[in-house]
Amino acid sequence: MDKILQYLKENRDRFLQELCTYLEFESISAQPQHDKDVRRCAEWIAAHCKDLGMKAEIAPTKGHPVVIAQTPRTRSSKHKPHYIVYGHYDVQPPDPLELWNSPPFKPKIENNRIYARGVSDNKGQHFAHLKAVEAYLRTGTELPCNLTFIIEGEEEVGSKHLTDFLKTNQKRLACDGAVVSDSGMPSLNSPALTYGLRGVAAMEILLTGPNRDLHSGIYGGSVENPAAVLCRMLANLHRKNGKIAVTGFYDDVLPLSRKERSEIKKWPYREEAYRKSVGVPALFGESGYSPNEQRSARPTLEINGLTSGYQGEGSKTIVPSWASAKLTLRLVPDQKPKRILQAVKKQLKTLCPPTVKMKITEGHYGEAYLFPLDDPRTEAALQALKFGFGKDPILLREGGSIPIVNDFKKILGVDTLLLGLALPDDNLHSPNEKFDIRCFERGMKMSAFLWQKLAQN
Amino acid sequence: MDKILQYLKENRDRFLQELCTYLEFESISAQPQHDKDVRRCAEWIAAHCKDLGMKAEIAPTKGHPVVIAQTPRTRSSKHKPHYIVYGHYDVQPPDPLELWNSPPFKPKIENNRIYARGVSDNKGQHFAHLKAVEAYLRTGTELPCNLTFIIEGEEEVGSKHLTDFLKTNQKRLACDGAVVSDSGMPSLNSPALTYGLRGVAAMEILLTGPNRDLHSGIYGGSVENPAAVLCRMLANLHRKNGKIAVTGFYDDVLPLSRKERSEIKKWPYREEAYRKSVGVPALFGESGYSPNEQRSARPTLEINGLTSGYQGEGSKTIVPSWASAKLTLRLVPDQKPKRILQAVKKQLKTLCPPTVKMKITEGHYGEAYLFPLDDPRTEAALQALKFGFGKDPILLREGGSIPIVNDFKKILGVDTLLLGLALPDDNLHSPNEKFDIRCFERGMKMSAFLWQKLAQN
Numbered sequence: 075m076d077k078i079l080q081y082l083k084e085n086r087d088r089f090l091q092e093l094c095t096y097l098e099f100e101s102i103s104a105q106p107q108h109d110k111d112v113r114r115c116a117e118w119i120a121a122h123c124k125d126l127g128m129k130a131e132i133a134p135t136k137g138h139p140v141v142i143a144q145t146p147r148t149r150s151s152k153h154k155p156h157y158i159v160y161g162h163y164d165v166q167p168p169d170p171l172e173l174w175n176s177p178p179f180k181p182k183i184e185n186n187r188i189y190a191r192g193v194s195d196n197k198g199q200h201f202a203h204l205k206a207v208e209a210y211l212r213t214g215t216e217l218p219c220n221l222t223f224i225i226e227g228e229e230e231v232g233s234k235h236l237t238d239f240l241k242t243n244q245k246r247l248a249c250d251g252a253v254v255s256d257s258g259m260p261s262l263n264s265p266a267l268t269y270g271l272r273g274v275a276a277m278e279i280l281l282t283g284p285n286r287d288l289h290s291g292i293y294g295g296s297v298e299n300p301a302a303v304l305c306r307m308l309a310n311l312h313r314k315n316g317k318i319a320v321t322g323f324y325d326d327v328l329p330l331s332r333k334e335r336s337e338i339k340k341w342p343y344r345e346e347a348y349r350k351s352v353g354v355p356a357l358f359g360e361s362g363y364s365p366n367e368q369r370s371a372r373p374t375l376e377i378n379g380l381t382s383g384y385q386g387e388g389s390k391t392i393v394p395s396w397a398s399a400k401l402t403l404r405l406v407p408d409q410k411p412k413r414i415l416q417a418v419k420k421q422l423k424t425l426c427p428p429t430v431k432m433k434i435t436e437g438h439y440g441e442a443y444l445f446p447l448d449d450p451r452t453e454a455a456l457q458a459l460k461f462g463f464g465k466d467p468i469l470l471r472e473g474g475s476i477p478i479v480n481d482f483k484k485i486l487g488v489d490t491l492l493l494g495l496a497l498p499d500d501n502l503h504s505p506n507e508k509f510d511i512r513c514f515e516r517g518m519k520m521s522a523f524l525w526q527k528l529a530q531n
Numbered sequence: 532m533d534k535i536l537q538y539l540k541e542n543r544d545r546f547l548q549e550l551c552t553y554l555e556f557e558s559i560s561a562q563p564q565h566d567k568d569v570r571r572c573a574e575w576i577a578a579h580c581k582d583l584g585m586k587a588e589i590a591p592t593k594g595h596p597v598v599i600a601q602t603p604r605t606r607s608s609k610h611k612p613h614y615i616v617y618g619h620y621d622v623q624p625p626d627p628l629e630l631w632n633s634p635p636f637k638p639k640i641e642n643n644r645i646y647a648r649g650v651s652d653n654k655g656q657h658f659a660h661l662k663a664v665e666a667y668l669r670t671g672t673e674l675p676c677n678l679t680f681i682i683e684g685e686e687e688v689g690s691k692h693l694t695d696f697l698k699t700n701q702k703r704l705a706c707d708g709a710v711v712s713d714s715g716m717p718s719l720n721s722p723a724l725t726y727g728l729r730g731v732a733a734m735e736i737l738l739t740g741p742n743r744d745l746h747s748g749i750y751g752g753s754v755e756n757p758a759a760v761l762c763r764m765l766a767n768l769h770r771k772n773g774k775i776a777v778t779g780f781y782d783d784v785l786p787l788s789r790k791e792r793s794e795i796k797k798w799p800y801r802e803e804a805y806r807k808s809v810g811v812p813a814l815f816g817e818s819g820y821s822p823n824e825q826r827s828a829r830p831t832l833e834i835n836g837l838t839s840g841y842q843g844e845g846s847k848t849i850v851p852s853w854a855s856a857k858l859t860l861r862l863v864p865d866q867k868p869k870r871i872l873q874a875v876k877k878q879l880k881t882l883c884p885p886t887v888k889m890k891i892t893e894g895h896y897g898e899a900y901l902f903p904l905d906d907p908r909t910e911a912a913l914q915a916l917k918f919g920f921g922k923d924p925i926l927l928r929e930g931g932s933i934p935i936v937n938d939f940k941k942i943l944g945v946d947t948l949l950l951g952l953a954l955p956d957d958n959l960h961s962p963n964e965k966f967d968i969r970c971f972e973r974g975m976k977m978s979a980f981l982w983q984k985l986a987q988n
Contacts, residue, residue: 272748276846285810290833291729291931294861295825296805298815301834301856302769309766312759348753353742358755358886368752376747377758378849379840384857389733389894391859392835399758400841402848404751429815437846474748 078522081209086515089205090188092122093514094181096163096197097190103138103164103231112138112227115163119225123204127211128223133243135235138164138227142243145207145221155529156220156249158486160478161200161256162229165192166503173505187508194500198509199255200225202495202517209522218529222247229256233478240485251451252482253524255517257472257494260342262512265463265520267455268492269445270371270471271479273405275415276437279304279422280398281430287383287392294393298429301382304397307425311375311418316360316368318375320421326408328444330363330371337469338366370471374404375418402437404473411439443479445489454527455491462520493520535979538666543972546662547645549579550971551638553620553654554647560595560621560688569595569684572620576682580661584668585680590700592692595621595684599700602664602678612986613677613706615943617935618657618713619686622649623960630962644965651957655966656712657682659952659974666979675986679704686713690935697942708908709939710981712974714929714951717799719969722920722977724912725949726902727828727928728936730862732872733894736761736879737855738887744840744849751850755886758839761854764882768832768875773817773825775832777878783865785901787820787828794926795823827928831861832875859894861930868896900936902946911984912948919977950977 082089099115102108116132116139123130123143130143141163168178168191176182178191188198200223210217224247226236240247259266283300284293313319330338343366349357359368368374378401383394403418405411419434426432445452447469459467472492479490495517501507539546556572559565573589573596580587580600587600598620625635625648633639635648645655657680667674681704683693697704716723740757741750770776787795800823806814816825825831835858840851860875862868876891883889902909904926916924929949936947952974958964 274748274848276848278846283811288809289931290831290835290859291731291861291929293809293826294833294930295827295829295831296814296816296822297809297811299833301837302765304837305762305834306766306769308759309763312763352745352750352754354740354754354886355888356885357753358884359753365753369750370752372752374747374752376751376756376848376850377762377839378747378847378851379842380758380761380837380854381842382834383836385836385838389735389857389859390835391731391733391833393833394835397837400846402747402846404748427815428813429811431812472748473751474746 075523075526077213078209078215079519081213082205082515082518082522090183090511093188093198093201096201097181097193098179100179101164101192101227102167103228104167112164116141116227119163123223126204126208128207133239135239137235140227140236140239141223141225143223143225145211145217147220150216151220154218154220156222157528158247158249158252158482159200159203159221159223160252160254161203161223161225162196162227163225164227164230165197166195166230168505170505175506178507186511188511189506189508191507193509194496194507195502196229196256198514199495199517202514203253203255203521206518206521209518217525219525221525222249236478237481237485240481244485247486249486249488251488252486252490253493254476254479254490255493255495256476257492258496258498258500259494260468260498262463262497262510263465264342265459265465265467265516266470266494267452267459267467268470268472268494269447269452270407271443271476272370272373272473273409273411273440273442274402274475275405275411275439276400276402277415277418278398278400278435278437280396280433280435282396283430284393284395287395290391290393297393298427299393300430301394301397303427303430304382304399307422308377308399310425311421316358318373320375320417322417323373323414326410326413327373328407330367334371335367338364338371338471340468341366341470369473371406373406373409376402376404378402405442407442407444409442411441415439440475440477441480443483445491449489450531451491451528454531455493455524457527458520458524459493461523462516532980532983534670535666535672536976538670539662539972539975539979547640547968550645550655550658553658554638554650555636557636558621558649558684559624560685561624569621573598573684576620580680583661583665585664590696592696594692597684597693597696598680598682600680600682602674604677607673608677611675611677613679614985615704615706615709615939616657616660616678616680617709617711618660618680618682619653619684620682621684621687622654623652623687625962627962632963643968645968646963646965648964650966651953651964652959653686653713655971656952656974659971660710660712660978663975663978666975674982676982678982679706693935694938694942697938701942704943706943706945708945709947710950711933711936711947712950712952713933714949715953715955715957716951717925717955719920719954719967720922721799722916722922722924722973723927723951724909724916724924725927725929725951726904726909727864728900728932729827729830729930730866730868730897730899731859731932732862732868732896733857733859734872734875735855735857735892735894737853737890737892739853740887741850741852744852747848747850754850755884756850757887758851758854760884760887761839761856764879765834765856767882768878773815775830777832777874779874780830780871783867783870784830785864787824791828792824795821795828795928797925798823798927826930828863830863830866833859833861835859862899864899864901866899868898872896897932897934898937900940902948906946907988908948908985911988912950912981914984915977915981916950918980919973
């Protein structure tokens, strides 16, 4: 490792320069006027991988292309484990531009941070992995694993064509596992392995009462108000203790182990600071669980939107014709999204009175994810984090979803190590996105060591 | 009465012609481009009253003027009771024009009906009263009452300046009662005295939770959802039996008397036809009361609008920052709007958890109205209706509000007889507004007889 660490140190400034070049591409996947920029960005990173000695290609999809780059296969390759490293070269739109302190596509280095759109999400993060590979290749050090980088161009628009890409390339992508650095850690002092993600399931309820908005004077009192019915039904989906009142909802929920709960207690967290940061008068969640458990390892049912009747200035004396609500559920292992959607639907049917007609529309859904903590690679990843950051890492569960992880599991049959390098204040998707250069440096070191450790399992 | 009835019969066709002239004015009070038409309409009706031998003037207000017309005062006048007849010469906008079968301001007579904007609401209705006066004056018959017509030009925009007008003219408007034909009857066979109106009180609730829409994956579970709190609070404002769960809400409600309940049973009403007309799968209201009682004589609390979070296409996985609801209450005698607003506010405060901030904004309000059924003028009005329509009249309570009635009570200290001549299918405020000529004819006859009966009390 010494040669590699030496190389990473000596070439740090050039790496930063290269990263800045990479950041100058306006690879905004959501905006068709930037299609050429997206394409040029893919070409640049593919060429860069080739320069490093990798076999790289630009694989077309029905949308923006995927860049695939493989480390050179040698005679000893067939005895090595094969890992996929996932990242994405596309970025969020930079708007609102007026809130940026420097132009989003003219990277600025200041106070140990790089400011640019996409630097943390996700160019800087997968670039750290690429530079670790460069260190192996340029120092002539044998890479302990075969690596295939999949750097896609549609993550910010829902990775629409990645599932098809994985299916089509299933054979060449056959591997032992995946590594993704596209999430975060609580602080520079708390490097983290994210081993759990919540799933999601969306639905919309539409209740229709009268065939038109009715005059509340002439009709009001004899016709049930769909908005009132909706409120009553939704109110009945939670108990006072914050639990979800849907029959069978918790049946498949894996309980938090004692070990997990003690790990969660180690997360850097001050309740009062957290409360202030979200601006609520008081926190609230499922009884018997801490806020960090509630938002990472317990399922939820949230109303995302309510719509009914008159919403303008002043008042309108009507019984509205209809009322609707958008709901999403956050799910945890081993809840099955389809089964949960059915359970909620069934509950709503039980709650729905004969005075209104109900229509339920199911939306998108995805399963929760849990990396098996008894897998020896958990330990390998933690050791790599400790080596890279010089601090004891923590085991994180995150409350959001990363759909690609489920695709790796379903299509390639492998688990994913989530080794996020972003800090909470990196302003992902917001103006003044930044990436801490120390995260970059320590990430490269972590990555270089990770392949050693993973090869030992 | 014979001379008068003869006169009304002989001059019927001329009356209809005159009414059509009156209907040609585009007296749309809501649209400034029609200000001149509104003015010209006021001038026409004032001149018409003068032609009939009345003392008429156009009284300016801060908005559109009020036309006042008094029957000639004679030596015997001071011994006669004085009644105000209220009407309005302004009309609703005619839009959408493409849905009219004939131009809204070119009156068309067809199949015993006049089609034109404002014919039923309200030009045709007060014109019937004017023509009854004409019959007295032109036949040299002593009018048994002194009458003052107040025909305003701002009813369709909320009678904004009428309260001031009444206050300013309090002395000359001192009277024994008011007569208003600006409501309806269930059918030609059911002429009606409307003796009750519901009051109204409006409010808006705003609940604020987090200081921004929160990512439901990262935060969801540890922060209470303001939309869920709103639903729970609103759900708690009604009991299962349809009663309103606000402490003290029913304290001042006058119970329906046995006589009233038996009168309500006489209203022409078929439950299944009513249900179909509003298009609900099933009717619902306060238990222990019929639909007609529920919508006319019992108080309600309606959600008029709900707003929270994301309302566009698809889904957005957020915990919304805030949620709001617009409420109006329909009140009955002797509920006091201010007291009820306070009671609802207090209940909401009790229901509001410490996890959100609540802001309540009070809106407009008005008291309910009840004409005292033991007043002998009730009988006088019923006899006049029977005389005019040749059918037994019914006693109606209406669920809506007519604010002017409360003004007459508060400012002039008098009660109002509501003798509506509109039919349910007159398309008030809608395209193809019409007025049944039989309502007009019978209304004139009823009006002529009414003054006889009222003078006897």
